[in-house]
Amino acid sequence: MAEATEMLDEREARPAAPDPRYRWLQLSLWTLRAGPALILAILVLVVSLTTPVFFTSRNIGNVFSQTAVIALLGLGQLLVIVSRGIDLSVGSTVALSGVVGAIVYLHVHSTILVVLAILGTGLAVGLANGLVFVLGRVPHPFIVTLASLSIVRGLALWAANGTLISGMPNGVDVLGGGSIGWLPYSFFVVAGLAVLAVIGTTYLVWGRWLYAVGGNPDAARRAGIPVGRVLVSVYVLSGLAAGIGGLITAGLIDAGSPTAGDLAELDSIAAVIIGGAAFAGGRGNVGNALVGAFTIGVIRNALNLHNVNAFYQLMAIGVVVLLAVEGDVIRGYVEKRVRLARAMRQDA
Amino acid sequence: MTPVLAVRGAEKRFGAVVGLDGVDLEVNAGEVLALLGDNGAGKSTLIKCLSGALALDRGMIEMDGRRVSIHTPADARELGIETVYQDLALFDNLRPADNFYAGREAAGPRWLPRSIRVLKRHEMTVTTRQTLARLQVNLDDHGAVGLLSGGQRQGVAVARAAAFASRVVILDEPTAALGVRESRRVLDLILRLREEGKALIVVSHAMDHVMEVADRAVVMRRGRKVGELVPSAETHAEIVSLIVGGGG
Numbered sequence: 190m191a192e193a194t195e196m197l198d199e200r201e202a203r204p205a206a207p208d209p210r211y212r213w214l215q216l217s218l219w220t221l222r223a224g225p226a227l228i229l230a231i232l233v234l235v236v237s238l239t240t241p242v243f244f245t246s247r248n249i250g251n252v253f254s255q256t257a258v259i260a261l262l263g264l265g266q267l268l269v270i271v272s273r274g275i276d277l278s279v280g281s282t283v284a285l286s287g288v289v290g291a292i293v294y295l296h297v298h299s300t301i302l303v304v305l306a307i308l309g310t311g312l313a314v315g316l317a318n319g320l321v322f323v324l325g326r327v328p329h330p331f332i333v334t335l336a337s338l339s340i341v342r343g344l345a346l347w348a349a350n351g352t353l354i355s356g357m358p359n360g361v362d363v364l365g366g367g368s369i370g371w372l373p374y375s376f377f378v379v380a381g382l383a384v385l386a387v388i389g390t391t392y393l394v395w396g397r398w399l400y401a402v403g404g405n406p407d408a409a410r411r412a413g414i415p416v417g418r419v420l421v422s423v424y425v426l427s428g429l430a431a432g433i434g435g436l437i438t439a440g441l442i443d444a445g446s447p448t449a450g451d452l453a454e455l456d457s458i459a460a461v462i463i464g465g466a467a468f469a470g471g472r473g474n475v476g477n478a479l480v481g482a483f484t485i486g487v488i489r490n491a492l493n494l495h496n497v498n499a500f501y502q503l504m505a506i507g508v509v510v511l512l513a514v515e516g517d518v519i520r521g522y523v524e525k526r527v528r529l530a531r532a533m534r535q536d537a
Numbered sequence: 538m539t540p541v542l543a544v545r546g547a548e549k550r551f552g553a554v555v556g557l558d559g560v561d562l563e564v565n566a567g568e569v570l571a572l573l574g575d576n577g578a579g580k581s582t583l584i585k586c587l588s589g590a591l592a593l594d595r596g597m598i599e600m601d602g603r604r605v606s607i608h609t610p611a612d613a614r615e616l617g618i619e620t621v622y623q624d625l626a627l628f629d630n631l632r633p634a635d636n637f638y639a640g641r642e643a644a645g646p647r648w649l650p651r652s653i654r655v656l657k658r659h660e661m662t663v664t665t666r667q668t669l670a671r672l673q674v675n676l677d678d679h680g681a682v683g684l685l686s687g688g689q690r691q692g693v694a695v696a697r698a699a700a701f702a703s704r705v706v707i708l709d710e711p712t713a714a715l716g717v718r719e720s721r722r723v724l725d726l727i728l729r730l731r732e733e734g735k736a737l738i739v740v741s742h743a744m745d746h747v748m749e750v751a752d753r754a755v756v757m758r759r760g761r762k763v764g765e766l767v768p769s770a771e772t773h774a775e776i777v778s779l780i781v782g783g784g785g
């Protein structure tokens with residue numbers, strides 16, 4: 190314990206005697222940082238105790254399946270939010286990519302082509318978002334992606350003539366709706382993408398650039414980081430993640446639906462914020478974003494199991510978002526206190 | 538002795554506004570040059586031209602007597618010139634090591650495009666820790682820079698510049714935002730860099746404690762160099778009057 194405290198100290202901080210108030214601040218900071226995972230753990234505990242069916246393998250499989258798309262969109266949204274941006278178009282992209290895939294499938298019975306069309310649509314929407322935002326010098330991506338939320342949804346409805354286009358290749362159906370035992374394939378898709386996201390954000394140069402751009406875009410520019418390219422990459426990846434979400438959704442319903450992914454952009458943002466990412470950019474991580482997605486998934490599932498009206502699900506998720514944001518505010522306050530305490534110790 | 542860095546006949550205009558008007562400047566290895574002047578004198582413009590944030594309209598920059606061209610921050614850094622901006626340009630969300638290496642990450646393998654190279658995280662952490670220790674900047678290097686005190690943040694910014702500047706370190710108003718104790722630490726740091734043989738340009742808008750460490754002072758007013766002297770008790774009044782433009 191004494192050693193741990195010393196490591197946190199400035200070397201010259203004379204009163205080496207552990208200050209209980211400082212310790213307490215450190216502890217509360219640690220708790221707040223672990224907040225999202227703690228909330229999910231408590232939630233799972235409470236739900237399992239009150240709802241015996243919750244912890245059956247079949248239901249857990251359901252939770253995974255229902256949460257897959259939120260988690261996928263959340264992974265993309267995380268990158269965008271860390272870069273100080275927001276992507277409101279991902280829900281619409283889920284719809285358009287599925288519809289495009291279904292139309293392709295009407296003409297050619299090729300699984301590969303359908304998959305490529307779905308993913309390519311997501312990628313194209315993301316690229317368009319990124320290029321318009323960066324090259325168009327639009328002050329904030331909210332406007333750009335709000336516009337594409339509308340345009341892309343409109344395109345999906347227009348292309349599908351307002352209705353469902355049935356039929357997806359077998360492979361897509363299996364990926365979206367199939368499972369190995371009780372574990373849905375979509376779970377593996379999420380896990381694989383999460384691993385890639387962890388590698389990208391923590392082990393690659395690109396990840397450092399991402400956090401630098403989110404933390405201080407001006408300084409990033411002065412440090413020679415290709416800020417524009419980083420920003421475009423983030424929207425491309427978010428679009429691609431939405432395309433993968435579209436693939437899973439299309440497989441699950443064996444169709445391309447122009448109304449799929451409605452409000453999914455809000456779920457994905459909620460997941461990232463519940464996961465403790467800073468809306469102001471520069472902070473957030475893959476693990477916590479997944480925790481956020483599963484917090485939403487577990488709340489939905491638990492209320493479903495109790496036959497609670499969907500209205501209440503929306504309200505419950507809204508309340509959790511508020512709690513998470515407030516937790517972040519308190520965390521900022523505690524961090525400030527820690528900083529002051531340290532400065533005082535340094536000057537003591 | 539050939540100066541490490543020399544500016545000759547520097548001119549810079551912003552439309553009708555004159556930023557620099559024929560400024561000459563030299564700084565030697567192991568020397569601290571104070572660049573003084575009231576607000577709007579052109580100090581920041583001059584150091585922005587040296588750090589690649591702006592390009593000169595006319596005039597030239599020499600290093601070791603050879604003409605060099607500085608058009609981007611990367612050009613300046615490659616020449617061994619590092620700048621500590623007044624706003625510090627730190628990434629508050631990142632640890633000191635990430636701040637040090639932002640934009641010049643140690644990573645490999647080289648045949649990959651830069652953005653997807655794998656970070657050498659251990660190497661960067663260790664080197665940063667060594668630099669901080671060498672310059673006696675004491676802080677917790679595990680946490681984000683945003684959690685540090687004002688003086689420590691300044692320390693990180695200066696140490697970052699020192700770590701990569703092989704020749705020249707430029708500091709814009711390094712003590713303006715600090716208390717007495719913290720200013721003292723930064724001044725000590727400047728002296729340590731001078732001992733290491735670096736050339737330092739320290740910008741200040743007033744006769745403050747920066748003068749304690751300066752070997753020479755250049756005073757600017759309205760884009761021109763209006764004086765160059767060795768700071769001492771005798772020249773103090775003269776420098777002040779040059780800065781405010783009295784007696785001239």
Ligand SMILES: Nc1ncnc2c1ncn2[C@@H]1O[C@H](COP(=O)(O)OP(=O)(O)O)[C@@H](O)[C@H]1O
Nearest residue numbers: 551554555556574575576577578579580581582
């Ligand atoms: N980007 C700019 N555009 C127009 N005028 C500028 C710009 N930067 C500096 N100036 C002008 O150039 C002059 C010198 O400014 P500056 O170098 O910032 O002075 P100092 O740093 O000595 O206070 C001032 O009159 C200032 O208004």
Ligand SMILES: [Mg+2]
Nearest residue numbers: 577580581582
């Ligand atoms: Mg200035």
